[in-house]
Amino acid sequence: MDSVNKNSRLLKTGILSISVLLTAASAVSGTVPMMAKEFSDKSSAQVQALITIPSIAMMIFILLSSIFIRIFGKRKTVLLGLALGLIGGVTPLFTSNFLIIQISRFILGAGNGLYSTSTASLIGDIWSGDEQRNLLGIQSAVQTLGQSIATFMAGILLGISWHAAYLVYLLFIPVIIIFAIGYNKSTEKAIYDAQKEVKEESVVQKQTKLPVLALVAILMSFIYFNAIMPEFTASGLAIQQMQLQNQSFLSTALAIAGIAGALVTSLYGKIYKIFKHYTPVFIMLLGVIGYFGIIHAANMVMLTISMIILSSTSLIFPYIYGAVMEDVPAASKDFALSVAKVFNNFGAFLSPYAMAATAGIFGLTGAIATLKIAMCYLIFIGIVFLILAILKTNKVKKVDSQSMTKEQ
Known part of the structure; x- marks a missing residue:
């Protein structure tokens, strides 16, 4: 190299x-x-x-x-x-x-x-x-x-x-x-x-090493795509339900949000330095704030700002791919990334059905209800990553303390 x-x-x-x-x-x-x-x-x-x-x-x-x-x-x-x-x-x-x-x-x-x-x-x-x-x-x-x-x-x-x-x-x-x-x-x-x-x-490692973080990250990416697609599939119906003015601005709002999300994602390296293993927790918090803002938007300006915040959750992609490459043995890396990509596409495809099924379980109807369900999905993902972050942080501290003890 x-x-x-x-x-x-x-x-x-x-x-x-x-x-x-x-x-x-x-x-x-x-x-x-x-x-x-x-x-x-x-x-x-x-x-x-x-x-x-x-x-x-x-x-x-x-x-x-x-x-x-x-x-x-x-x-x-x-x-x-x-x-x-x-x-x-x-x-x-x-x-x-x-x-x-x-x-x-x-x-x-x-x-x-x-x-x-x-x-x-x-x-x-x-x-x-x-x-x-x-x-x-x-x-x-x-x-x-x-x-x-x-x-x-x-x-x-x-x-x-x-x-x-x-x-x-x-x-x-x-x-x-x-x-x-x-x-x-x-x-x-x-x-x-x-x-x-x-x-x-x-x-040899492939038989003995279980990349738990990578597997969980891939599963969470599937759930994330279930949760993020309503921004595109349900927001149009939601603003009709909320009777906002200038509804034709929605496509422009989505375009602005997409570009802003891309610019934020380009800063992933710097953001990771600040939050470390808690990065996905921070990302899901942004998503919850974004959906909350969309649901309670009083006008299209507030809606656009909320969509920009929600689009920033695209930061999750480099985190997930990084987790896969760090935890999976080199011989399995390409296959693991392939599985992650498939889960992403499959999650997006199943999103309308997952939202409808969840709404049916709780007896909810309407586009706003769909956005609320999607927000709950992001909360769940955030909790899972929070638990993983705590476990990983404690593991690192334990290894560091053991190393210090050996040196002494």
């Missing part, structure tokens, strides 16, 4: 660049009404499914990515994923064949799934400690900003035609070039050689 220049801006830029379009499959959601008119022989559900097909493919290929990495290595797997993303992304620009468009959307999701895990694991391969946390925070921020920029650009291109909106996926081209140059073959070889002994040793 000594031969790898960890301070290289080109290396960092190359690795961070692959997050730009990772979650941009929904950037073209604005095309749905126009496509529904053109494909009038298709049901509205079939047309809307064009936006969700990539998510299904992504979940499948996130799990398969570890196999591709074992066969081809991370560099080739990432480049393959980016190339598939480009092909699947721009294909609807050239065709009006509905089946081909469906297949292309699946290819886009498959490509994103292949390199999804590497957005975090490549950082863990090279950096550790504070530098790793800083870069994980920036990675999450780049992902969110990339989605916002792609959505904005697709909206402008939509003014030409729905076909033109898919031009946004040409952004894959500079990403491929930047990554290929920044993370070159010699860098990959140096990292592989340095990790070879560590991975061989970790095969």
Whole structure:
């Protein structure tokens, strides 16, 4: 690893660049009404499914990515994923064949799934400690900003035609070039050689070490996605229920909140230095405050501020991925990150059903009730992380006291 220049801006830029379009499959959601008119022989559900097909493919290929990495290595797997993303992304620009468009959307999701895990694991391969946390925070921020920029650009291109909106996926081209140059073959070889002994040793550890914190963190990420999706799915109905004025500002409020959340997430390394193992507790507290503010907002300004606070909970991603990389043996790291990513997507998919089921248990109805349930989910996550933080802090203190006793 000594031969790898960890301070290289080109290396960092190359690795961070692959997050730009990772979650941009929904950037073209604005095309749905126009496509529904053109494909009038298709049901509205079939047309809307064009936006969700990539998510299904992504979940499948996130799990398969570890196999591709074992066969081809991370560099080739990432480049393959980016190339598939480009092909699947721009294909609807050239065709009006509905089946081909469906297949292309699946290819886009498959490509994103292949390199999804590497957005975090490549950082863990090279950096550790504070530098790793800083870069994980920036990675999450780049992902969110990339989605916002792609959505904005697709909206402008939509003014030409729905076909033109898919031009946004040409952004894959500079990403491929930047990554290929920044993370070159010699860098990959140096990292592989340095990790070879560590991975061989970790095969033995894999049988005996139970990464409790990592497993709990992954489970909490699943619950978190159940809890955070109502910000997007229920807030529109909630402001109608609250009869706020200027309700059309909601989409702008969500965009502002997303960008602000990305900027806050980029500061994750500094925030972790302050709160240490209590960082996720602080994050969930922000989420509770955000939901409380939304529920009691008197106007759209208060709602926007509350959404900004709620969006700051995206800080949880670098914490969870960091916990996974710290606690899981090197040989299992890629697979563990894949599982975490799948749980994230599955949690988002199940969110409406989980909220409805919980509401049914307690006999609650309405969008505001959904937001209250989501807030309770965040409280639960915060309590779990609080218990883990106390246990981990006490364990560290015990180890330190034992070390001092031995020295004396």
